[in-house]
Amino acid sequence: GRLHIDGIFFPEASRGIDYLENPGSGSEVQDRILFRRIRLGTQGNISPTGVYRLDMDFTSPNSPSMRDMYLGFNDLPIFQTVLIGNQKRPVGLDAWNSSTNAFFLERPLAVNALNPNIRRIGVQSYGYSQSESLNWQAGIFESSDVQAVGTYVDDHLQYCYVGRISGTPWYDETSGGRGYLHLGISDMYVQTDPSFNASSSPQNFARFRTRPELQTSSNWLDTGNLIGAEGYDVLGLEMVVNVGSLQVTGEFLDAWVDRQSDPDLFFHGGYVQVAYFLTGEYAPWDRQAGRVGRIQPLEDFFLVDRYNGGIAQGWGAWQVAARLSYLDLSDEEVHGGQQENLALALNWYWTSHSKVIMNLIHGSINDHYSSGGYTGGDFTALGIRFMMDY
Amino acid sequence: GRLHIDGIFFPEASRGIDYLENPGSGSEVQDRILFRRIRLGTQGNISPTGVYRLDMDFTSPNSPSMRDMYLGFNDLPIFQTVLIGNQKRPVGLDAWNSSTNAFFLERPLAVNALNPNIRRIGVQSYGYSQSESLNWQAGIFESSDVQAVGTYVDDHLQYCYVGRISGTPWYDETSGGRGYLHLGISDMYVQTDPSFNASSSPQNFARFRTRPELQTSSNWLDTGNLIGAEGYDVLGLEMVVNVGSLQVTGEFLDAWVDRQSDPDLFFHGGYVQVAYFLTGEYAPWDRQAGRVGRIQPLEDFFLVDRYNGGIAQGWGAWQVAARLSYLDLSDEEVHGGQQENLALALNWYWTSHSKVIMNLIHGSINDHYSSGGYTGGDFTALGIRFMMDY
């Protein structure tokens, strides 16, 4: 289970931003208070090696959708873990990280755009080498997102092939993993529906879009449905260097879109992120899955009156982080937009399962389809999240 | 979790009541069988002093909404408990009582109308004095009810300030709390949207309405949107006297509505309630929260065949109660209606977590906006509820 509560405020936004948020009216982008994630579910074992997970999302309470919804086995020969059902496609690092362990409110632009909504129905193998220095994920999925409706109906199953391999060529065992180097590469090929047929449902067009690293009402970058696209390939490169309380992360993702008659399209994005714990903690690495682990504060947050006067206290963990992120969804005649974001974070970890994220984001968009006469704009936003999981 | 199953029957209703229930057609008010509450969720600790609660309501199964949805800390200096998220606004006593511990099917008219839907997103402090003779709640909330959609989008956060203080100047410790006097006062100021703008969503007009202490299809008393209202203030006064198995409760609530150009409005309501356990139990008082506690029958209900013949039995607890309730939502040119209800209850407690409530209600409405030529009417209703919680 998971509970994320957000406040988002836009002290500054140019007129072009208003038209990206409200394309028709161009009315001002609005502040908001929202539940970002409400998750209830269960997980467990069906046998010593069998597993399941049922996880429902009630973020929009009157319109639930599913998240992880699978069953499978661990410890199989060769394939190790095999899961069947709705599950994450491991393209890139930040998509693969849990939102529970995030340093920023939202995933980077490129991750949201090029691996949209992340989960699909499929079969996937998860494994790692005996030394834990290498791990992989490889799966076949149905390309359509059916997390809201639960059913995909079409003779043409449109496949999505995903593979990722990552490892830690350097991992400092003696310090318990306070130092490491992580490298990873991933690739996804997605079959899409080249024809425009508005009556078929669910549709599976190639389309890339993303909100501006904040939970706005609209996707500010959006290619629209890429008519005539038969499929696309997404490549992800990832690197993390961690030295004690300091972590530097970099990712690059790109997408090649095959179109029947028009020239192929190329979109790309990435980010560089630096994070530092002011209070001495470090971000552990999950070497079996190849992703960031759960941060454990050296001291939990608490304030209680002492019996004999005064206040006993613990201040939790404090982390600062900065992320420079970009995405380019404009190529040929497609003007999905280019965006650059600088995000600063101040994070207060109350416990290993609860924290507060504060973000200050300045972003700039250009080369977007014209909306109200504007092709982009600038904005500054503040976001705060109170979050816990159990 | 909570499960409440209701049957509601209208042996008598005048024609005016039919037009309140079905304003267009005036077709007869109908009997009904319904799930009044289906709640599933979880709660727990995020640390020795940290807490959370995620509670979803599935009463209308295909359109869930959230109820308590918060995280926070206990035992803080000065503020004691602080919770962030969707939570109750403690205006008056019956709104603050759990529906689990109710003696009647529905909350009184005035409570339902003047503290509508009770919960909002906000931050609230909960505390009590060391002797437990005083307790308080104080919070700031967003005024809009977003329990169905989970998101409030608007630059103009419309605040709602709530405070309540209550205490037990008399509390008979020696009998374990079988005797006590509870007094309380609460106040809520709600900012509302004075302009009529049908396109903004969620809207936050001043509006007071309520069903007739039964789960009907329509709100029989309803002021409609009070155009031009900039805010309103609700004051609540509450008193409970408990002597052994007898409990007498009284509440008064009123609302002042500030309007930009038109004269201010004044609405008010209240109730007096007498309850008595025929089987010797008493209603315990939660002195830390200032509300009624969970009733523990002296003997649970059970009927089982004895091994050596005959039937072993326990009859549970039996309680009778009467409530005289009124609400006046008519002032100036606003004719939301006036209602008086007399409700009789016979309650059969199976266990501390399950019971049957039986209500007989006679009500009378007048001074309502004309509907089908009627401005009110009389009705008699029977209700039965089977309920449990865990």
Add this chain to the structure above:
Amino acid sequence: GRLHIDGIFFPEASRGIDYLENPGSGSEVQDRILFRRIRLGTQGNISPTGVYRLDMDFTSPNSPSMRDMYLGFNDLPIFQTVLIGNQKRPVGLDAWNSSTNAFFLERPLAVNALNPNIRRIGVQSYGYSQSESLNWQAGIFESSDVQAVGTYVDDHLQYCYVGRISGTPWYDETSGGRGYLHLGISDMYVQTDPSFNASSSPQNFARFRTRPELQTSSNWLDTGNLIGAEGYDVLGLEMVVNVGSLQVTGEFLDAWVDRQSDPDLFFHGGYVQVAYFLTGEYAPWDRQAGRVGRIQPLEDFFLVDRYNGGIAQGWGAWQVAARLSYLDLSDEEVHGGQQENLALALNWYWTSHSKVIMNLIHGSINDHYSSGGYTGGDFTALGIRFMMDY
């Protein structure tokens, strides 16, 4: 909780089948991947003899509905277990069996058509004789299915009376129940709404329909609303013979429909089913409820690398089954259709709580209302289900 994931494929379907699936367009019946059941809920005790169950269905994640939703008591004199709330109506055997213990993807045609959606709000008694050789269920229900909306509003409560009695005249105690003969009879009378009134909701017409033992988009057999029907009676006869790993099951169900002015209608269906465990297991019998119990593989499925080389393995349980099923929903001027299905199953039980069902179905439909000029057709389908419960 329960998770069922299906793949369904139609290698062959005649044109008439396309028009049954897509009556307007006659476009081809499509393959599909779907979540067949996603259930989350809870159950427990409210006292040593009190019970409850809250079970929500999220199969269509953005449109949940309820399933078992009741409270009640066990061990009562005479009535034994009495439950109040939404629960199964025990008409026939396969409706009464849990989907968890099914040998085929879907219940037989006749069961789906004549006891539609199975659960209703009501009060029911469940009991069995001290020797467990006899058991019964008897209940009164509201006839309308309100599992999606949770509320039935109508002065005319339309009752449904259900009774079932079954027993095991032969039950081989010495082998722990590897041999038994089960016989049962059940009857349901349902009051329905004779008039056509499209504005009343929820409506409660007599109507029988079913999908073709596969989770298609449309009901391929469908009588439509039977205008003028005041009620109908469904009779079920059931028999099971089990000898070790072999189980033979037969059921017959029919429905008489009383119509005000038109001649009464008679619909009927049934099936014969043979199942055999290749790996020596048997299907245990739940003698207290009169239905099939949970299959326990002699050896769970697992494959793990041995520490000293090689693979340790368990192959689970393997079962083959065949079912011949028919339904006739055509009588007088009503042409709901006649269908015959032959279904073959190969079932792989991983554990007692997880398995894979593989079905091959050949079906034939005729005497249906004309759709696109066709009154029926033939189809061959393949289905696979991965399933678990906890």
